[in-house]
Amino acid sequence: MTGDKGMAVMELQCPNRHIVGRIIKHSVGSPLLLDMPKRLREDWKQVSERPMLTTHCEVCKRAVSKATDTLKERVDCLIDDEWEHKNQYVLPFLITSEDWAQTAYTAPRAV
Numbered sequence: 001m002t003g004d005k006g007m008a009v010m011e012l013q014c015p016n017r018h019i020v021g022r023i024i025k026h027s028v029g030s031p032l033l034l035d036m037p038k039r040l041r042e043d044w045k046q047v048s049e050r051p052m053l054t055t056h057c058e059v060c061k062r063a064v065s066k067a068t069d070t071l072k073e074r075v076d077c078l079i080d081d082e083w084e085h086k087n088q089y090v091l092p093f094l095i096t097s098e099d100w101a102q103t104a105y106t107a108p109r110a111v
């Protein structure tokens, strides 16, 4: 028999490793859910209608965002994996014009 193929929990984290949400699948037949703190669980079908998955890190007080398709691909890999059911994915901070100004000065140089 296979392991628990079909189950998956992918924790979504901000770049400072705070958990901002989870994508959950409980079993083979169950729907994919998005679980965000202080919000109702959402069915992935609703989520997938948005091009970007955007949420807010309460600790950093900044928005994080990633393409919905990219996250779906990652979680699909996890669902197909027989042995690995849990992993993490870091969502980058949503870049604002202020951030661009910062990174212009702080970006590391290629050596």
Ligand SMILES: [Zn+2]
Binding pocket: 014, 015, 016, 017, 018, 057, 058, 059, 060, 061
């Ligand atoms: Zn954070």
